Amino acid sequence: MRPLRFLPLLALLSLGGCTSVQYVEFPKRTAPGTIFFTAEAVKPPYESVGVIQLTRKGARVFGFADPVGTDLETAMKELTPQIQTSGADGLANVRMHSTPITTGQEILGAIFFFVPIGTEVTITGELVRLGPPRQQVQGVVAQ
Amino acid sequence: MRSMHTAPINLMLLSAALLLIGGGCNAIVRGGPLSSVPHDNHGVFLTTGDPPAKYKTLGFVQIRGYGVAIAGLTEVGDAQLNGTIRGTLATEATKMGGTGVIHIEFEDENPQNDAEKAQAIYNTFKSNGSVQTKDRYVTVTGEVVQFTTPLPIQEPLPAAAVAPAGAAPPPTVAIPPVAPATPTAPGTASPPQGTVVH
Numbered sequence: 367m368r369p370l371r372f373l374p375l376l377a378l379l380s381l382g383g384c385t386s387v388q389y390v391e392f393p394k395r396t397a398p399g400t401i402f403f404t405a406e407a408v409k410p411p412y413e414s415v416g417v418i419q420l421t422r423k424g425a426r427v428f429g430f431a432d433p434v435g436t437d438l439e440t441a442m443k444e445l446t447p448q449i450q451t452s453g454a455d456g457l458a459n460v461r462m463h464s465t466p467i468t469t470g471q472e473i474l475g476a477i478f479f480f481v482p483i484g485t486e487v488t489i490t491g492e493l494v495r496l497g498p499p500r501q502q503v504q505g506v507v508a509q
Numbered sequence: 510m511r512s513m514h515t516a517p518i519n520l521m522l523l524s525a526a527l528l529l530i531g532g533g534c535n536a537i538v539r540g541g542p543l544s545s546v547p548h549d550n551h552g553v554f555l556t557t558g559d560p561p562a563k564y565k566t567l568g569f570v571q572i573r574g575y576g577v578a579i580a581g582l583t584e585v586g587d588a589q590l591n592g593t594i595r596g597t598l599a600t601e602a603t604k605m606g607g608t609g610v611i612h613i614e615f616e617d618e619n620p621q622n623d624a625e626k627a628q629a630i631y632n633t634f635k636s637n638g639s640v641q642t643k644d645r646y647v648t649v650t651g652e653v654v655q656f657t658t659p660l661p662i663q664e665p666l667p668a669a670a671v672a673p674a675g676a677a678p679p680p681t682v683a684i685p686p687v688a689p690a691t692p693t694a695p696g697t698a699s700p701p702q703g704t705v706v707h
Binding site: 408411417419422448458459492 | 534535536537538539540541542543544545546547549556557558559561590594614615616617620622661663
């Protein structure tokens with residue numbers, strides 16, 4: 367009879383499955399001044415402003431709570447001001463990676479609430495400014 | 510007396526909390542610009558995306574730069590995006606005979622966020638002489654290519670001809686590739702090197 371004690375837990379874990387899904391919508395360039403994200407290359411002409419990586423580390427507590435915000439959407443929001451201050455119009459060739467947390471892990475995290483689950487999200491991409499590149503003249507950038 | 514002992518600890522906790530709330534868990538790493546299109550024709554063409562000309566692939570390259578972060582204040586070594594992409598990667602591509610590296614992917618494996626830097630500084634000052642260090646790694650991969658059709662380039666303007674803001678874009682010209690991959694038929698030969706094609 368002892369193994370039956372864990373039956374509800376096993377049932378929950380099997381229902382939860384091993385698949386973790388995260389969905390995030392990339393903002394599109396709707397008007398000049400709005401920041402865009404794309405996983406593809408941009409059509410020329412464009413100017414490369416630099417490359418950037420944002421890494422956000424945190425932990426899941428009680429299995430579901432993410433106080434720091436290590437999901438893709440939060441990381442993207444954190445990156446947007448950086449893109450604006452760099453003078454770029456958006457981020458091209460975006461690559462994203464986030465620690466997957468399955469429903470089973472969330473359930474286990476709720477049971478063993480005293481053990482936080484380490485999470486991390488990373489976004490990389492190339493900062494681009496649309497339009498022809500600014501001319502370099504003797505080390506001075508023409509505005 | 511009790512409040513005097515607990516005050517520094519409370520201050521530390523408050524600082525840590527402020528760091529966490531104020532984005533202390535973020536680590537943002539930046540590198541310099543790659544190649545723009547039209548290209549300024551300086552050095553190897555570097556891009557994270559597709560190239561603006563036809564090419565043949567010479568091979569793939571992966572570089573793992575190693576460095577050390579010292580006391581959360583400074584870094585030594587090659588674990589920086591700028592040096593690894595624009596320096597080592599471009600050099601290796603040139604050695605392979607490439608004129609460009611495309612589809613570049615990069616990852617700073619363990620960047621330090623503000624909270625970690627603050628912790629390293631605190632530990633260094635607290636430990637009386639021993640400096641806290643952290644190994645740092647940057648991995649960069651890319652496809653080394655040789656262009657077989659002209660790459661659009663942008664002619665640099667003379668100093669006197671710097672256009673004001675809002676002016677029309679400068680003319681774009683094209684240069685022939687460094688080494689054409691396929692032999693051209695008589696009568697359809699590409700222009701000799703150095704010729705500007707409008």
